[in-house]
Amino acid sequence: MPAAAPNFWVVFWAKLPYFLSVLLGAAGTTIKVMLGALAVALTLGLIVALLKLARLVPLRWIANVYIEVMRGTPALTQLFIIYFGLSDLGIDIPPVPAAIIGLGMNGAAYVAEIYRAGILAIHEGQVEAALSLGMTPINAMRFIILPQAIRLMLPPLCNYAVSLLKDTSLASVVAAPEIMFFARQLVTETLLSMDIYLVVAVLYLCMSIPMSRLVAYLERARRAWQ
Amino acid sequence: MIEFLDVYRQHFGEWVPELLVACIGTLQLMALSFMLAAIIGLAIALMRVSRSRLLQAIAVVYVEVMRGMPALVILFLIYFGLGGLGIEWLKFTSYQAAVLGLGLQGGAVLGEVFRSGIEALHSGQMEAALSLGMAPATAMRWIILPQAGRIVLPPVANYAIGLLKDTAICAIIAAPELMLRAKDIASSSFRPMHLFVLAAILYFIMSYPLSIMARRLEARLARDR
Numbered sequence: 001m002p003a004a005a006p007n008f009w010v011v012f013w014a015k016l017p018y019f020l021s022v023l024l025g026a027a028g029t030t031i032k033v034m035l036g037a038l039a040v041a042l043t044l045g046l047i048v049a050l051l052k053l054a055r056l057v058p059l060r061w062i063a064n065v066y067i068e069v070m071r072g073t074p075a076l077t078q079l080f081i082i083y084f085g086l087s088d089l090g091i092d093i094p095p096v097p098a099a100i101i102g103l104g105m106n107g108a109a110y111v112a113e114i115y116r117a118g119i120l121a122i123h124e125g126q127v128e129a130a131l132s133l134g135m136t137p138i139n140a141m142r143f144i145i146l147p148q149a150i151r152l153m154l155p156p157l158c159n160y161a162v163s164l165l166k167d168t169s170l171a172s173v174v175a176a177p178e179i180m181f182f183a184r185q186l187v188t189e190t191l192l193s194m195d196i197y198l199v200v201a202v203l204y205l206c207m208s209i210p211m212s213r214l215v216a217y218l219e220r221a222r223r224a225w226q
Numbered sequence: 227m228i229e230f231l232d233v234y235r236q237h238f239g240e241w242v243p244e245l246l247v248a249c250i251g252t253l254q255l256m257a258l259s260f261m262l263a264a265i266i267g268l269a270i271a272l273m274r275v276s277r278s279r280l281l282q283a284i285a286v287v288y289v290e291v292m293r294g295m296p297a298l299v300i301l302f303l304i305y306f307g308l309g310g311l312g313i314e315w316l317k318f319t320s321y322q323a324a325v326l327g328l329g330l331q332g333g334a335v336l337g338e339v340f341r342s343g344i345e346a347l348h349s350g351q352m353e354a355a356l357s358l359g360m361a362p363a364t365a366m367r368w369i370i371l372p373q374a375g376r377i378v379l380p381p382v383a384n385y386a387i388g389l390l391k392d393t394a395i396c397a398i399i400a401a402p403e404l405m406l407r408a409k410d411i412a413s414s415s416f417r418p419m420h421l422f423v424l425a426a427i428l429y430f431i432m433s434y435p436l437s438i439m440a441r442r443l444e445a446r447l448a449r450d451r
Contacts, residue, residue: 008311071387072430072437074394076405077422084412085419169296173398180298187306194307201295201303208294 012195019186019199026182027203033099033168033178038161040104045111052116063112070109076170078102083174099171099178103164110160118153119145151225155218162211166204179203233420241411241424248407249428255321255393255403259328260386266333271340285337292334298395301327305399324396324403328389335385343378344370380447383440390433404428 052063070078079102086093093101122145130140172180183200187193273285292300305323308316318326347370355365397405408425412418 068434068437069426069430072433073426074391074405074429076394076397077408077426077429080405080409080422081419081426085422088417088419166294166296169298170395172298180296180302183302191310193310194303197299197303197307201291201299204296204299205291205294209290212290212294 008194011192012198015190015192015195016199019196022182022186023179023199023203026177026179027207029096029176030165030168030171030178030207033096033103033171033176034161034165036096036100037103037107037164037168040100041107041111041160041164042157044104044108045115048108048112049115049119052112053119067109067112070106075103075106075167076173078106079170079174095171095174095176098174099168099176102174103167103171106167107160107164111157114153114156114160117156118149121152122148151222155215155222158211158215158218162208162215165208165211169204230420233417234424237415237417237420241421244411245404245407245424245428248402248404249432251401251407252390252393252403252405253432255324255328255396255401256386256390258325259332259393260389262325262329263332263336263385263389266329267336267340270333270337271344274337274341275344289334289337292331293338295331297327297331297392298398300331301396301399303327304330320396320399320401323399324393324401328392328396332385332389335388336382339378339381339385340374342381343374346377347373376447376450380440380444383436383443387433387436387440390436391429394429 048063048066051059052067054060054063079099082093082102082105083095083098126144126148127137127140130144131137135143168178169180171178172184175181179200183196186196190196270285270288273281276282301323304318304327305320309318309323351369351373352365355369356362360369393403394405396403397409400406404425408421412421415421
């Protein structure tokens with residue numbers, strides 16, 4: 001069908017404003033889900049990391065099981081359990097909170113490992129040196145440990161944020177009204193699947209490429225600093 | 227809780243064999259897209275380290291675009307997008323689209339992994355081998371590849387784990403694998419919690435050996451350095 005080629009782009013440009021108006025509105029929900037899940041992951045991840053570094057063996061065990069289970073199963077399966085599974089047991093969570101909880105709990109396992117690596121990477125001699133110089137433990141944490149640990153953790157955390165942004169597309173399967181969800185609705189409405197998913201692809205690239213550039217910059221900064 | 231577990235006891239013989247068959251679909255999907263990803267990844271890595279600016283630029287754009295999009299969008303572009311154009315040879319079955327989509331995205335991931343492996347080797351290694359009288363191909367075979375291969379093994383194993391989990395999203399385009407089967411049985415039996423937990427367990431059984439392997443490889447590499 002050689003005649004299809006010019007036709008395709010005529011339709012594409014004609015429909016583009018409509019698609020953009022719908023999908024840009026949905027991008028708000030995508031960002032909301034991402035930020036919500038990021039907040040859950042950063043908080044829960046800290047708890048899991050502290051559990052994993054705890055002296056009590058059962059606590060470490062809990063953290064290990066959590067991390068292994070969350071990282072060993074697909075995020076999609078976890079979302080299905082939280083949304084469809086829990087609703088079967090009589091616990092109904094609306095789509096957006098379900099997506100935030102599901103992606104956040106999944107991310108906490110990754111974030112916990114990042115925190116742990118960051119904390120362990122700081123040599124204990126650093127604390128001892130700070131304390132022997134007469135710093136209080138809080139000051140040592142504030143001025144010696146944290147500034148170094150944060151620099152180490154920032155690139156992998158941003159990396160996680162980029163993959164989280166892409167994972168928010170899974171929220172469409174639990175009917176959270178984000179970009180993919182509206183894209184699928186537009187497809188049923190207009191049947192122009194190629195046009196719509198091209199716009200969707202560009203939208204995601206517009207969000208993720210600046211973020212991954214930032215990661216690359218942070219990586220370089222970290223290496224220069226080390 | 228007892229009641230919940232009792233349902234499993236009742237349906238074990240009916241659900242588990244069906245899901246195990248679906249696991250084969252998942253593993254096949256994983257193996258095929260891994261192979262595709264490895265081939266594309268090698269090509270991308272060689273383009274990245276080549277002298278041609280054009281090839282470098284193509285590889286960079288490919289990697290950025292493929293890694294910047296959710297896998298779900300790539301699958302939809304291939305399955306619904308290309309399939310909806312009305313061109314016969316661009317119509318893929320959901321399974322083909324799944325292999326193609328995961329393989330294309332994996333090529334970008336593995337491309338970066340392979341490139342970092344090649345670049346991690348000091349150029350003195352090649353020079354030393356050549357100055358000892360080795361032919362370039364011999365040097366590549368005995369000096370460069372064994373070292374680069376060891377460096378990239380842990381990230382490749384990690385990629386394989388991620389890939390295994392990513393096959394689950396192929397259920398959304400109805401490619402025959404574990405998650406799709408679990409979804410089907412869940413909707414016909416009205417037991418979503420049971421089925422999705424069962425699916426999670428099966429995914430875990432498949433991915434856990436891989437993650438132990440990845441960790442061992444990492445530990446061994448760290449020790450050898």
